[in-house]
Amino acid sequence: MDLVTWDKSYSVNVECCDAEHRKLFSLINALHEAMMSGKSRAIIAGTVHELEKYTQTHFLAEEALMQQAQYPKLNEHRGEHQKFVAQVKQFRHDLETGGTCDPNAVVMFVKDWLAGHIMQTDKVYASHLNSHGIH
Numbered sequence: 001m002d003l004v005t006w007d008k009s010y011s012v013n014v015e016c017c018d019a020e021h022r023k024l025f026s027l028i029n030a031l032h033e034a035m036m037s038g039k040s041r042a043i044i045a046g047t048v049h050e051l052e053k054y055t056q057t058h059f060l061a062e063e064a065l066m067q068q069a070q071y072p073k074l075n076e077h078r079g080e081h082q083k084f085v086a087q088v089k090q091f092r093h094d095l096e097t098g099g100t101c102d103p104n105a106v107v108m109f110v111k112d113w114l115a116g117h118i119m120q121t122d123k124v125y126a127s128h129l130n131s132h133g134i135h
Contacts, residue, residue, distance in 0.1 A: 002025075002029045004111050004115060006021060006022045012125070014129050016061065017061075020057075021058075023054060027051045031047045034047050035104060041095050044106075045095035052088045055085060059081040059085070063077070065129055066125055071129070077121060087109070088110065091109075
């Protein structure tokens with residue numbers, strides 16, 4: 001069973017961003033599944049690494065669109081992205097090295113952050129990008 005399901009309420013009305021958000025939700029669900037099925041910390045760490053890499057790819061693409069549209073809150077938005085990536089890197093490091101990281105806490109942090117970020121931060125840029133011909 002999926003932990004989080006993408007639906008139209010998460011749409012930012014920019015198709016490439018919506019597609020990337022759906023992929024991120026899929027990765028979160030894969031991470032949750034790995035954890036629920038009792039996979040080793042190494043496998044969970046590998047899934048976190050995949051999520052980390054795809055998140056960076058998505059953030060760069062999203063920021064490029066914001067720059068193209070001269071989005072006035074780009075630097076603030078970029079800062080949120082950087083904090084998230086740093087936290088996920090720390091989680092991955094802890095999982096790989098046997099640190100005190102709780103895999104369940106990782107899943108919940110990523111799910112809550114991403115859903116909240118889309119609904120509260122990404123949705124703010126939607127109309128600005130749309131008004132600059134980005135859909």
